[in-house]
Amino acid sequence: MAKREEFDVCVIGTGAGGGVMIQELTAAGFRVVALQRGPYLKPADFDDDELRTIIRDQVFSADQVETYRYDENSPTETGRFNYMANCVGGTMTHWAAWSWRFRPDDFRVLSAEGPVAGASLADWPISYEEMEPFYERAEWDFGVSGDAAANPFGAPRKKAYPNPPHPPRRASELLAKGMRKLGHHPFPTPLAINSRPYAGRPECAYGGACLGYGCPIHAKATTLSVCIPKALATGKLDLRPNAMAREVTLGRDGRARSVRYLDDAGTEHEVFARHVVVAGNAVGTPHLLLMSTSGSFPRGLANSSGLVGRNLTLHHIAAVGFTADGPTRSYAGAHSHVACDDFHPSDARRGFIRGGVIAESNSAVNQPLSFGLVSFLGYPAKRGWGAELKQYLRGFPRAVALAAVLEDLPMESNRIDLDVYVKDRYGLPAPRITHRQHPNDFAMNRWYTRQMMDIADAAGAQEKWDAVFYSLPEERSAMKGFMHFHGTCRMGDDPSKSVVDRWCRSHDVKNLWVVDGSVFPTAGGYNPTLTILANAYRVADHFVREAKRQNV
Amino acid sequence: MSESISRRELFVQGAFYGGSLWAFVNLPRPRAARAAEQSAERLVFDEAQWKTVEAVTARIIPTDHEPGAVEANCVNFIDKTLAHEDAALKPFYLAGLAGLDAVARKRFEKPFVELKPAQQDEVLAALESGNADGWPIPQIPSAQFFEAMRAHTVIGFLADPKYGGNRGYAGWKVMGYPGGGHHLGGYSPGQLLGTEKIETAWGEEV
Numbered sequence: 001m002a003k004r005e006e007f008d009v010c011v012i013g014t015g016a017g018g019g020v021m022i023q024e025l026t027a028a029g030f031r032v033v034a035l036q037r038g039p040y041l042k043p044a045d046f047d048d049d050e051l052r053t054i055i056r057d058q059v060f061s062a063d064q065v066e067t068y069r070y071d072e073n074s075p076t077e078t079g080r081f082n083y084m085a086n087c088v089g090g091t092m093t094h095w096a097a098w099s100w101r102f103r104p105d106d107f108r109v110l111s112a113e114g115p116v117a118g119a120s121l122a123d124w125p126i127s128y129e130e131m132e133p134f135y136e137r138a139e140w141d142f143g144v145s146g147d148a149a150a151n152p153f154g155a156p157r158k159k160a161y162p163n164p165p166h167p168p169r170r171a172s173e174l175l176a177k178g179m180r181k182l183g184h185h186p187f188p189t190p191l192a193i194n195s196r197p198y199a200g201r202p203e204c205a206y207g208g209a210c211l212g213y214g215c216p217i218h219a220k221a222t223t224l225s226v227c228i229p230k231a232l233a234t235g236k237l238d239l240r241p242n243a244m245a246r247e248v249t250l251g252r253d254g255r256a257r258s259v260r261y262l263d264d265a266g267t268e269h270e271v272f273a274r275h276v277v278v279a280g281n282a283v284g285t286p287h288l289l290l291m292s293t294s295g296s297f298p299r300g301l302a303n304s305s306g307l308v309g310r311n312l313t314l315h316h317i318a319a320v321g322f323t324a325d326g327p328t329r330s331y332a333g334a335h336s337h338v339a340c341d342d343f344h345p346s347d348a349r350r351g352f353i354r355g356g357v358i359a360e361s362n363s364a365v366n367q368p369l370s371f372g373l374v375s376f377l378g379y380p381a382k383r384g385w386g387a388e389l390k391q392y393l394r395g396f397p398r399a400v401a402l403a404a405v406l407e408d409l410p411m412e413s414n415r416i417d418l419d420v421y422v423k424d425r426y427g428l429p430a431p432r433i434t435h436r437q438h439p440n441d442f443a444m445n446r447w448y449t450r451q452m453m454d455i456a457d458a459a460g461a462q463e464k465w466d467a468v469f470y471s472l473p474e475e476r477s478a479m480k481g482f483m484h485f486h487g488t489c490r491m492g493d494d495p496s497k498s499v500v501d502r503w504c505r506s507h508d509v510k511n512l513w514v515v516d517g518s519v520f521p522t523a524g525g526y527n528p529t530l531t532i533l534a535n536a537y538r539v540a541d542h543f544v545r546e547a548k549r550q551n552v
Numbered sequence: 553m554s555e556s557i558s559r560r561e562l563f564v565q566g567a568f569y570g571g572s573l574w575a576f577v578n579l580p581r582p583r584a585a586r587a588a589e590q591s592a593e594r595l596v597f598d599e600a601q602w603k604t605v606e607a608v609t610a611r612i613i614p615t616d617h618e619p620g621a622v623e624a625n626c627v628n629f630i631d632k633t634l635a636h637e638d639a640a641l642k643p644f645y646l647a648g649l650a651g652l653d654a655v656a657r658k659r660f661e662k663p664f665v666e667l668k669p670a671q672q673d674e675v676l677a678a679l680e681s682g683n684a685d686g687w688p689i690p691q692i693p694s695a696q697f698f699e700a701m702r703a704h705t706v707i708g709f710l711a712d713p714k715y716g717g718n719r720g721y722a723g724w725k726v727m728g729y730p731g732g733g734h735h736l737g738g739y740s741p742g743q744l745l746g747t748e749k750i751e752t753a754w755g756e757e758v
Contacts, residue, residue, distance in 0.1 A: 047732070047734055047735075048732040048733060048734040048735070049712060049732070050711070050712075050732075051707065051711040051712065051715060055707065055711075056637060167741040167744055167745075168744065168745065169744040169745060169746075170744070170745050170746040173745070204738075205733075205734070205737070205738025205739075206733065206738050206739040206740075206743075206744060207732070207733030207734040207736075207738045207739070208732075208733035208734075208739070209732065209733060209734065216734055326746070327746045327758075328746070329739075329743065329744055329745070329746050331729060331730075331733065332733055332739040332743060332744050332750075333739065333744050367729075368710035368711075368723065368724060368727055368729045369706070369707060369710050369711060371727075372706045372707075372709070372710050372727075373703060373706055373707070384702060385611065385612040385613070385676070385702055385705075386611065386612070386614060386673065387614060387616070389612070389613060389706075390613055390614065390616065390620070390726065393710075393723075393726060393727045394726065394727065394728065396727045396728055396729060397727075397728035397729075397758070
């Protein structure tokens with residue numbers, strides 16, 4: 001019998017966390033096997049077909065299924081609530097590329113705010129200062145464009161962005177003018193999209209279909225376009241697409257021993273590795289760990305704390321749309337060209353703590369179906385049909401939209417677990433999302449909506465509309481899902497209060513690592529991807545250093 | 553009105569992400585669904601059903617000084633999507649169409665296609681409200697059926713013509729959308745600002 005092949009590291013998931021780990025570990029000479037649910041798509045597979053990509057969702061996640069319930073006493077509904085992409089490159093493949101650094105206080109929310117009733121606030125075990133060099137590394141590897149000097153409220157930094165900002169479109173000029181009129185400080189949204197040829201990838205063509213789409217020319221930086229090619233070139237990567245991990249097995253020595261996965265035909269395979277990195281997103285990661293039960297871990301692998309899947313955060317969004325008096329070109333360009341971050345510092349006098357960032361967000365006004373179906377849902381017309389609908393459609397060339405990405409407070413009862421009644425196409429239990437909002441979220445959303453309605457007016461809005469998230473009955477206002485998921489495998493120093501340590505290594509299983517948004521103790525009021533990338537560089541740096549000393 | 557609340561609730565997440573949170577996103581679709589070829593051949597509807605659906609679409613996006621759903625051939629889009637990608641909806645649709653006529657007959661003693669536009673609007677508004685006198689199918693809320701037809705009409709009007717609607721780019725012309733930016737080769741800084749014109753997919757300038 002042939003000797004069993006054993007890799008140095010098995011990485012599950014190739015998105016922001018897994019992709020960087022793969023890049024860094026193969027560069028350091030480790031032999032890595034990477035498992036990814038879904039296909040290995042190429043630029044030629046991507047276009048701006050809105051019906052196929054967005055409305056029918058046939059490109060990225062055709063088979064995904066989850067269930068959602070408001071709380072333990074509510075019925076579940078079956079659907080798709082987590083907008084992840086199941087393909088090599090993970091959800092980054094269709095991201096909007098907003099690339100923020102968290103602010104220093106985002107890493108110590110419990111210390112900064114004190115305990116809050118109903119919320120499970122926590123400090124991160126790491127500081128902004130520890131993250132700073134790795135933020136810089138991520139910005140330079142992924143070619144972030146921006147103008148750091150234009151944002152007086154950004155986190156302190158040592159180095160400028162590697163690329164200049166993108167040119168504005170008319171909509172972003174109007175917004176910047178409106179923001180300035182109100183005394184705010186608009187600046188170009190930092191984007192991991194090439195504003196000039198960079199790192200072997202071309203500059204953006206400004207085709208207008210960005211968030212939710214794959215980039216047909218790889219001007220958008222993703223782990224698919226940045227990390228995977230580098231890793232493959234080392235000859236050290238065994239990339240296995242169409243591989244759905246179903247169990248991490250435990251050896252007699254208490255260490256992770258192998259990963260069992262199902263291929264597209266449902267056939268099971270097993271791969272052995274000395275280390276296992278789980279990077280399946282904050283839904284997929286706890287889903288896998290909870291399915292990996294054993295005598296030592298009857299409640300799921302690495303779950304002695306009982307916290308695997310708990311403290312789920314997923315941001316909440318406030319959104320405003322309006323029409324201007326002339327063409328705005330919202331259908332051309334990147335997803336967002338202008339932002340303002342004047343409101344981020346926590347201020348209890350506003351009636352809530354924490355905050356978020358406001359930015360132009362064209363996804364509901366850039367393409368005809370999103371405008372006709374989605375943006376309309378917030379439009380205050382009397383009727384969604386007839387002359388009123390047609391009149392609304394004619395406003396498309398003059399449309400502008402902006403959104404606030406807002407920090408939700410963690411609650412232990414918000415969680416991912418396994419739905420024993422609903423199975424996915426592999427016959428595995430579907431992930432079940434239990435999620436409701438903390439009262440702080442409603443107050444914050446209402447306040448930010450007001451700021452954005454004021455910006456719309458200052459920008460010359462003819463007609464404007466908002467999402468009225470906050471005015472619905474509480475149970476109807478709960479976010480059932482989103483693109484940003486975090487918190488379900490918290491990192492921390494205390495093994496009874498966290499799942500992984502400061503190096504994102506399981507407290508329970510010493511060769512098991514979690515490197516994705518799951519480890520975020522709190523959500524931050526920014527899109528999470530740059531922080532997931534930076535954290536992965538930090539963990540990889542530690543891993544490589546310790547491995548050389550034979551410490552891992 | 554509960555219908556409008558649920559619409560606006562979807563907007564919260566949809567406004568950021570785009571369209572994928574609308575009513576039928578969770579339909580089981582064939583994995584290798586094929587796009588409908590543009591074709592006048594009826595695949596799902598019989599002649600009477602075709603005319604009824606066409607009459608409904610005419611009220612959802614009416615023709616005024618510019619083309620509406622009829623000129624855009626939205627009924628053809630709906631026929632093709634029910635034959636392929638949305639085949640799971642076919643029984644629901646055919647039952648709903650019978651229900652629509654039942655409501656029309658109860659109220660005006662004529663099938664839907666024979667009613668005057670204002671009467672047709674009355675029937676559709678009754679379906680939308682969920683309180684349609686004479687609606688014969690308790691298992692299917694009439695509002696849900698109305699929303700399916702409404703959304704399908706909007707998609708037929710605005711989706712790429714290769715899917716069988718948006719004939720002659722009628723929907724994009726009404727809306728002022730030049731066509732997919734990737735296909736048009738992207739945009740220059742002047743086009744982003746609106747200081748330079750954009751040539752549309754059908755060869756005009758906007």
